[in-house]
Amino acid sequence: MNVKKTLDFVDKNMPDLLKDLQTLIRQPSISAKNEGIEECAVLVSKILKKSGIKSEVLRLKKNVAPLVYGEVKSKKNPNKTLLFYNHYDVQPVEPFDLWDNKPFSGKIIGNKIYGRGASDDKGELITRIKAVESFLKTYGDVPCNIKFVIEGEEENGSEHIDQYLKKYKKKFSCDGVIWEFGYVDTKNRPVISLGMKGLLYVELETKESRIDAHSSLAVIIKNPAWRLINALRTLRNENGKILIKNWHDDVLPLSKNDLKIIKSEPFDTNEFKKEYGIKNFVNDKNEFEAKKALVSGVTCNIAGIVSGYTGKGSKTVLPSTAKVKIDFRLVPKMDPKKQVNRLKKHLKANGYGDITINVLNAEAAARTNSNEEIVKITCNSAKKIFGDYILNVSSAGTGPMYSFVNNLHVPCISIGTSYVFCRMHSPNEFAKIDLLSKTTKCFCVLLEEFSRSNSKN
Amino acid sequence: MNVKKTLDFVDKNMPDLLKDLQTLIRQPSISAKNEGIEECAVLVSKILKKSGIKSEVLRLKKNVAPLVYGEVKSKKNPNKTLLFYNHYDVQPVEPFDLWDNKPFSGKIIGNKIYGRGASDDKGELITRIKAVESFLKTYGDVPCNIKFVIEGEEENGSEHIDQYLKKYKKKFSCDGVIWEFGYVDTKNRPVISLGMKGLLYVELETKESRIDAHSSLAVIIKNPAWRLINALRTLRNENGKILIKNWHDDVLPLSKNDLKIIKSEPFDTNEFKKEYGIKNFVNDKNEFEAKKALVSGVTCNIAGIVSGYTGKGSKTVLPSTAKVKIDFRLVPKMDPKKQVNRLKKHLKANGYGDITINVLNAEAAARTNSNEEIVKITCNSAKKIFGDYILNVSSAGTGPMYSFVNNLHVPCISIGTSYVFCRMHSPNEFAKIDLLSKTTKCFCVLLEEFSRSNSKN
Numbered sequence: 001m002n003v004k005k006t007l008d009f010v011d012k013n014m015p016d017l018l019k020d021l022q023t024l025i026r027q028p029s030i031s032a033k034n035e036g037i038e039e040c041a042v043l044v045s046k047i048l049k050k051s052g053i054k055s056e057v058l059r060l061k062k063n064v065a066p067l068v069y070g071e072v073k074s075k076k077n078p079n080k081t082l083l084f085y086n087h088y089d090v091q092p093v094e095p096f097d098l099w100d101n102k103p104f105s106g107k108i109i110g111n112k113i114y115g116r117g118a119s120d121d122k123g124e125l126i127t128r129i130k131a132v133e134s135f136l137k138t139y140g141d142v143p144c145n146i147k148f149v150i151e152g153e154e155e156n157g158s159e160h161i162d163q164y165l166k167k168y169k170k171k172f173s174c175d176g177v178i179w180e181f182g183y184v185d186t187k188n189r190p191v192i193s194l195g196m197k198g199l200l201y202v203e204l205e206t207k208e209s210r211i212d213a214h215s216s217l218a219v220i221i222k223n224p225a226w227r228l229i230n231a232l233r234t235l236r237n238e239n240g241k242i243l244i245k246n247w248h249d250d251v252l253p254l255s256k257n258d259l260k261i262i263k264s265e266p267f268d269t270n271e272f273k274k275e276y277g278i279k280n281f282v283n284d285k286n287e288f289e290a291k292k293a294l295v296s297g298v299t300c301n302i303a304g305i306v307s308g309y310t311g312k313g314s315k316t317v318l319p320s321t322a323k324v325k326i327d328f329r330l331v332p333k334m335d336p337k338k339q340v341n342r343l344k345k346h347l348k349a350n351g352y353g354d355i356t357i358n359v360l361n362a363e364a365a366a367r368t369n370s371n372e373e374i375v376k377i378t379c380n381s382a383k384k385i386f387g388d389y390i391l392n393v394s395s396a397g398t399g400p401m402y403s404f405v406n407n408l409h410v411p412c413i414s415i416g417t418s419y420v421f422c423r424m425h426s427p428n429e430f431a432k433i434d435l436l437s438k439t440t441k442c443f444c445v446l447l448e449e450f451s452r453s454n455s456k457n
Numbered sequence: 458m459n460v461k462k463t464l465d466f467v468d469k470n471m472p473d474l475l476k477d478l479q480t481l482i483r484q485p486s487i488s489a490k491n492e493g494i495e496e497c498a499v500l501v502s503k504i505l506k507k508s509g510i511k512s513e514v515l516r517l518k519k520n521v522a523p524l525v526y527g528e529v530k531s532k533k534n535p536n537k538t539l540l541f542y543n544h545y546d547v548q549p550v551e552p553f554d555l556w557d558n559k560p561f562s563g564k565i566i567g568n569k570i571y572g573r574g575a576s577d578d579k580g581e582l583i584t585r586i587k588a589v590e591s592f593l594k595t596y597g598d599v600p601c602n603i604k605f606v607i608e609g610e611e612e613n614g615s616e617h618i619d620q621y622l623k624k625y626k627k628k629f630s631c632d633g634v635i636w637e638f639g640y641v642d643t644k645n646r647p648v649i650s651l652g653m654k655g656l657l658y659v660e661l662e663t664k665e666s667r668i669d670a671h672s673s674l675a676v677i678i679k680n681p682a683w684r685l686i687n688a689l690r691t692l693r694n695e696n697g698k699i700l701i702k703n704w705h706d707d708v709l710p711l712s713k714n715d716l717k718i719i720k721s722e723p724f725d726t727n728e729f730k731k732e733y734g735i736k737n738f739v740n741d742k743n744e745f746e747a748k749k750a751l752v753s754g755v756t757c758n759i760a761g762i763v764s765g766y767t768g769k770g771s772k773t774v775l776p777s778t779a780k781v782k783i784d785f786r787l788v789p790k791m792d793p794k795k796q797v798n799r800l801k802k803h804l805k806a807n808g809y810g811d812i813t814i815n816v817l818n819a820e821a822a823a824r825t826n827s828n829e830e831i832v833k834i835t836c837n838s839a840k841k842i843f844g845d846y847i848l849n850v851s852s853a854g855t856g857p858m859y860s861f862v863n864n865l866h867v868p869c870i871s872i873g874t875s876y877v878f879c880r881m882h883s884p885n886e887f888a889k890i891d892l893l894s895k896t897t898k899c900f901c902v903l904l905e906e907f908s909r910s911n912s913k914n
Binding site for chain 1: 614654656658660665666667668669670671672673674675676677678679680682683686687689690693695697732733734735737738739742747750751754756758759760761762763764765766767768769770771772773774775776779780782784786817818852853854855
């Protein structure tokens with residue numbers, strides 16, 4: 001099969017890609033609120049079928065987001081299989097008032113298409129579907145077997161992906177996984193990432209009185225917000241170093257090769273600082289330290305905290321409860337379950353054993369060795385379409401990569417396709433239309449290269 | 458003038474009192490929403506006039522709630538003047554669905570009259586008006602000059618009462634002020650309070666990045682929630698002691714007499730702990746320490762804190778801002794303006810000079826000396842009608858008492874007249890009809906006793 005022809009098809013097919021992406025964006029699918037999940041799964045399955053991909057909606061049990069499965073068998077090369085991992089769910093849209101257009105508008109302005117999920121991950125998903133469609137519509141065949149695993153809980157911690165993988169191990173068997181995650185930098189270079197960090201996401205809650213009280217009673221009734229703050233201050237020092245006992249015990253140092261890759265990885269410090277409107281990195285890190293931290297730094301981040309009256313003006317209230325959401329990023333070999341126990345032990349030892357810990361997410365980190373053949377293939381495909389690429393030891397973000405590696409025993413690699421400043425998870429998320437086209441083409445090349453490679457699981 | 462006769466009049470006049478109170482309740486007057494304020498001011502003035510009290514509606518400027526002024530000159534004793542401070546505005550009625558009857562119904566069921574403002578403060582106001590009316594209708598005269606200052610912004614922070622007092626200083630001149638605040642306890646004892654605490658209510662805000670970021674970036678972008686928490690932890694120690702430099706400089710110790718009063722004040726610790734569902738007071742205070750703290754404790758209370766994602770489930774976000782609302786209760790001699798500057802200086806000295814401070818409320822504390830004759834008079838009146846009373850050095854709450862003391866240079870005292878659990882500020886607010894009658898009688902006695910006293914400003 002001549003890839004050139006499929007690339008031409010991609011160009012002609014762009015209006016259709018944008019229409020399908022708009023349809024996807026306009027279907028809300030907020031996993032954190034179980035909003036539109038079922039509807040979106042059915043919609044994704046329909047779009048797969050429309051593109052010629054056999055699809056079914058897999059279910060684990062009631063009240064668990066369904067998983068959309070897609071499959072095309074290759075007539076020409078039925079012995080090699082590439083699996084695309086994506087997700088159809090999106091982040092919540094708050095704060096509403098910072099959106100210039102409605103969060104689920106799918107509005108196109110110039111080179112951008114706007115809406116929650118435009119990049120993460122509906123935009124990325126559509127490019128993969130359209131790459132496969134290009135082969136099917138051009139040749140009636142694909143270069144290798146292709147599988148799609150599209151989950152609906154990624155933005156909410158992928159709680160059941162491991163169970164899905166265990167249940168459908170055979171169905172999902174493959175020779176390599178292309179991950180959903182990553183980005184294209186400001187110089188148009190896709191970032192090829194070999195790993196993802198782990199994540200432990202907990203909600204801590206402390207309660208004092210039965211009901212909110214008049215704040216004049218603060219002289220005799222304890223304030224749970226103060227107590228929570230006191231507890232939080234035992235977790236890290238002012239420089240961000242985590243003070244929980246044994247927290248770092250299982251962390252491995254970066255290898256020489258990893259450090260070499262990190263060193264060579266470009267990073268535009270000025271551009272980054274400008275985008276986020278910051279003057280300095282945490283602890284005044286320099287560029288190399290920042291890059292190293294992105295690959296291998298562990299964090300204890302307050303993702304949300306709330307207690308009492310938070311509306312306009314003043315209300316003299318003594319709150320009865322206080323809550324905080326914390327996400328700890330983990331690196332390879334840190335076991336989230338072990339880390340939860342360390343946190344529990346720490347709070348207890350510091351006199352905060354009564355604070356409830358609700359684990360909302362626990363995923364281990366994963367990292368693919370840079371010597372795997374799929375790494376070379378992905379880099380080559382990127383080079384052919386984008387002219388350049390960036391190799392990255394591990395993304396700073398988290399995904400359930402560990403579950404795939406652990407259950408399917410195949411290498412896993414992510415190739416970034418969304419613009420680096422596309423406001424993922426933030427108001428006014430968008431995707432760049434030219435990038436959607438390039439990315440689709442890149443996957444055409446990748447499929448062809450993969451079919452000719454030796455990588456066989 | 459024989460008080461006995463006026464007390465008989467009160468009994469006969471109860472249907473009229475209840476009718477007037479119903480009329481008042483049925484006129485909404487929510488200052489927070491500027492709902493019915495103008496109409497209610499006119500209505501109150503009309504009711505004053507109907508009772509024989511000269512009245513006018515005073516205005517400061519456009520968009521400021523008018524103040525209703527009332528005055529009766531005494532023929533018999535034109536050299537002594539008592540001023541009643543009340544307010545005609547009420548709290549919002551939300552949540553609607555928790556009201557058994559319409560919020561402004563004025564419905565009478567058994568011994569109770571229901572509706573927003575039934576106690577706070579329309580019920581309290583009507584008893585004072587009717588006490589004056591009793592003298593006027595019985596004797597065509599009153600025991601001393603009487604003035605009414607009835608504001609329309611009390612439930613919204615009394616923003617302009619100080620300006621009114623300054624503008625009408627001469628008009629409002631008097632020898633003593635009877636405050637609007639307080640309650641009758643479950644054993645039918647009115648609480649006579651000699652003061653109110655001050656309040657400094659501020660909102661602190663810290664900002665780091667221009668926009669919310671993905672929490673994976675927490676390795677290099679600072680988290681404003683952590684920064685705010687670090688700043689907050691410099692404000693007080695774990696026991697609640699405020700660590701701001703010079704914060705307590707102007708605080709006077711309680712006098713021996715104050716301590717004696719506090720000791721004798723009844724307080725049902727078990728009932729209180731049951732109501733709020735708490736096991737221990739702050740720092741395991743005993744009953745006496747708790748009572749002392751209610752009178753003279755200063756606090757740094759978190760009334761609200763918010764940053765990042767606070768909805769259901771998890772969102773991996775690195776917030777760009779964090780906000781906290783703090784109310785500091787102040788005691789006499791603490792100047793709110795001075796205290797704000799101390800807070801500012803403290804934050805700056807601790808490296809948090811960039812945190813913005815928004816002052817939402819600043820009122821000084823006020824306390825009347827227990828040796829003032831008006832204290833004895835009020836206690837005597839309460840004893841005569843209720844059989845008993847409770848003396849309290851200062852309420853734990855805050856009101857604009859300082860403005861009266863500071864502008865009029867007279868003692869100020871509050872005598873509680875609403876039932877302690879009358880659901881002030883809550884759904885199904887009511888007033889007890891027998892208490893309305895007793896309270897009116899109590900003010901008859903008080904007026905008579907005051908006219909015979911030596912207290913002359």
